[in-house]
Amino acid sequence: MSLMRARFPLLGLASAAGLLALTGCVPNAGAPGSSHAALTVDSSATACTVSADEAPAGNVRFTVANSGDQVTEFYLLADDGLRIVGEAENIGPGLSRDLVVQLPAGSYFTACKPGMTGDGIGKAEFTVTESEGAAGASVDLAARIETANTNYASYVRDQVAQLVTGTAAFAAAYTTGDADAARALYAPTRAHWERVETIAESFGDLDPKLDLREADLEEGQDWTGWHAIEKDLWPADAEAGFTAYSPDERQRLAGLLVADTATLNDKVQDLHFTLAQQTNGAIGLLDEVSTGKVTGEEEFWSHTDLSDFQANVDGASVLYAGVRDILVEKDATLAERLDREFAALQELLDAQRAGDGFRLYTELSPAEIRALADQVNALGEPLNQLTATLVL
Template sequence: MQPRLLPLAALAAATALALTGCVPNASAPGATHAALTVDSSATACTVSASTASAGNVTFTVSNSGDQVTEFYLLGDDQLRIVGEAENIGPGLSRTLVVDLNAGSYFTACKPGMTGAGIGQAPFTVTPSSAADAATNAPGDADLAARVETANANYASYVKDQIGQLVTGTAAFAAAYTAGDDDTARTLYAATRAHWERVETVAESFGDLDPKLDLREADLEEGQDWTGWHAIEKDLWPADAEAGFAAYPAAERARLAGLLVADTATLNEKVQPLSFTLAQQTNGAIGLLDEVATGKVTGEEEVWSHTDLWDFQANVDGARVLYAGVRDVLVQKDADLAATLDTRFAALQALLDAQRVGDGFVLYTDLSTGTVKGLADQVNALAEPLGRLTAALVL
């Protein structure tokens, strides 16, 4: 019997959006400072304190493990990268300086610089004094620095998500080729979430997108069908057309091998990427378009019916993009920022209502009214989100 629910791994969906700036190595005269240490070992990520006051915070990261490591400061959604220290060799240290506003964050380390990381822990930034706030009020130069940092942090986020996609895809492909269909079905939606969070970036590589994510309905005559959805159909044969024959072992091995290889190629292609503010804002708009045209209609996962996992991941990606530029938007159009905060939260509340354990109900279990409610809220968010680029760039 096929499982009716799949676990949702590492899709934290906090609805609050922190007003967060991260300007590495910036320090205004009179600004507040906190100096913290981080020990990154093979098994732990130990930060000397879990709180700091708003302003410049310095993390001195020492690697006591035996692999090259990274340190991350994440936003309250546990996805957005606020700051990072990379390529810290065994026995070495590196300093990360970030200018933080009050809010909730998470710290984490990544020994070996692969996978989801270890030791993720809450980190709270408390409000500083009114005098500090006045001293640190952003001017034009500071806003420009925040934009530059937001662009760099989003590039890091994309690389991190695709890196986790590589790791997850390897585990999924191994289970699939071994004939362990239950494990493969369990891994399917959670692994694809890493793709869906940065889908608009992945789609920019036109040759790889159809290899990895083409739906059967979009196949052209004679086209070789590969990627996630070709495997999806084989894993959920009861929902395929009458007479569908399960793939033989050789075809499973071919599809899994191509999936792993094409994902590795994608990982190579994203490494040199950089982003502009317009690319970020348009990316957020594009991810919500993905929700409206595929996920909310149930057209993306026609056999597994795990569309809400994809829906959540697209919203995660759009929210990460918005949160990265939110403090800049507050300076330029506070009313638009307030509207976006409210509508992101409202859409997340509707999604949270469909959760079961670590996952979601299947799309086929949604009522017509629920689907309409989700679609209406996507449209309500799309309108102000569509004004983001003009507000920040033009």
Template sequence: MPRVLRSARLLGVGVLGVTLLGGCVANDPAASHTALTVDSSATDCAVSANEAPAGSIRFTVTNSGDQVTEFYLLADDGLRIVGEAENIGPGLSRDLVVQLDAGSYFTACKPGMTGDGVGKAEFTATKTDAAAAVDVDLAAQIDTANSDYASYVSDQIGQLVTGTDSFAAAYRNGDDDTARGLYASTRVHWERVETIAESFGDLDPKLDLREADLEQGQEWTGWHAIEKDLWPAEAEAGFEAYSTEKRAALTQQLVADTATLHTKVQGVSFTLSQQTNGAIGLLDEVATGKVTGEEETWSHTDLWDFQANVDGARVLYDGVRSILLQTDADLAASLDTEFASLQALLDVQRVGDGFTLYSALTPAEIRALADQVNALGEPLNQLTAALVL
């Protein structure tokens, strides 16, 4: 779900260098972080310090306001997102752990999760002479995990390009039955790597903006604009089907933007914290859109997206699991259990190659899915802190 400030959601691709884990496995990973606090109120975003040594930094964000809030760490241009903690309810706290190179950044909060945010301030990660011994074997595992995930992203976006071409051709030519059949199965490739796709400027809102998130005067393009036209019976009374010209314009833009995304992900590299925070971000997508049925307003194919987000989070987790076993085996066991439990609930809703429409789920089924997302979210939110020492 695109929002303002999501120009580089997954830790700002290209902003951070790869920082290796130390030579010794810490018994208490939190002890290796610089710990800062953030008070997010209705009008301010008060960080306990405006600088910290480069390396692993833990921001504990407490919401003292009366709206759900978000905390952002932005790159030196004030736009690209280096890290974020989302969906922090009033009176609650959440940790954001990031791995920073020396340099200049900005902090900001967004009460209500809309608008430009409040309390934007400069933050500096200072150079340090501290040298950690590098565990060569562990460093190799990290390099492999990062490389494997880069290959996975490239493959998923490649499949998205192919599927989008077929979908767009069917829709443009008026073959709506075929287009409806391709809609959800093509979008899964986007949803599996959504946090990466959101990293590249305005491509995210161009491709995936929901009508409910449109700002005044903003042009609506992408998947959901087409979705509404493909399921007109689910649209509001008085909805008028798009003209042939509008269909052609929407598909041309969709194909072009997807091709641009494919170009941008080639050669992208990742850090360990980018992967772990990416997994957390994908589960946030489930919690804030898919499990609520808000993502696919007209097609009701939310469970396809739900599964794809979980797929992506699981790929990210599996890529770092062997490392986690060395730092926190209990956390790995908990994540194994909770991922399996969530998958079991999703499997119950499978119908052939797809899923039950979200509109057909019972309140009890929705509640069970939501509860299990929360159960997985608790240990998953500890993943970055357990690995980035």
């Protein structure tokens, strides 16, 4: 099966983007003499203990240590307690990861999620106070960052607009019984979602409504979105005894998919970013690759994981390109390394192309999958340094 996709150049997109998404981990220290608030977080099986409940406005680093026995996540939430301002994901027992964010004065919440499921634990108020040192960027740098922000916001709106159009066509094919057309539209339409995937995580329950996998369902949870429909479109790969959905259920799922995508489109019309949100966005998209796409768990029935993989890399590369010129001035060696690792990952992906798209993930050999996983890790290590290098 050939999967259509759009590609973006990995490098040289100076006007293409700022960086978004609200997730990330940044393990390296800031430049000598830099000023930022540094806090620690202990995430155990029963508590989420932050070393302080306030910090001055500006750059804040949370070093999150997992003292529990499950993989955990740490969240910084907005004052509504729902919108994600920053997160550190996939922190294994005994390990630690850093989250670096740029915060204006205001009220927030902190929380941890052992096992990475459920509502999380230890939700607590966190206050960011006014600080004269919060505005330290030069006028020139501030203007360049603002340009990157504006360009990336335009990119996001364009991708989501294309997602709206593609989703409408996909839903129409699915509900009228044209399964072949729906299957052909599935991967290229989802690519628009995957390029900006981490953004939806900041909008409450939109992400699970649109992209929840069956394996992540909680008891009693209504399963909707792309993967619920995916299973119905590829029944041969479903479990024995799977029963195709009724026409009414197909109408319901397609209607919700279209409506929830329209809601996402409404929400991205007025996005604003900080530099840290931008850089953390690239990190978050690569995390999506390492935790879902490279394992083959994302597209469990269609096996179109490489299309998602490419789209996540597209998004991360656009994000990186938006700040690359600034990074070159601050740390040219890191920029050169990121250039090299992005290019190497793209080369491996290109080797899996079939016509205009990709081979099915089930057609890859263990060695090919391992090579992709290793290169994701090779890119992830320097990419995780991006926020601290640019922000601290």
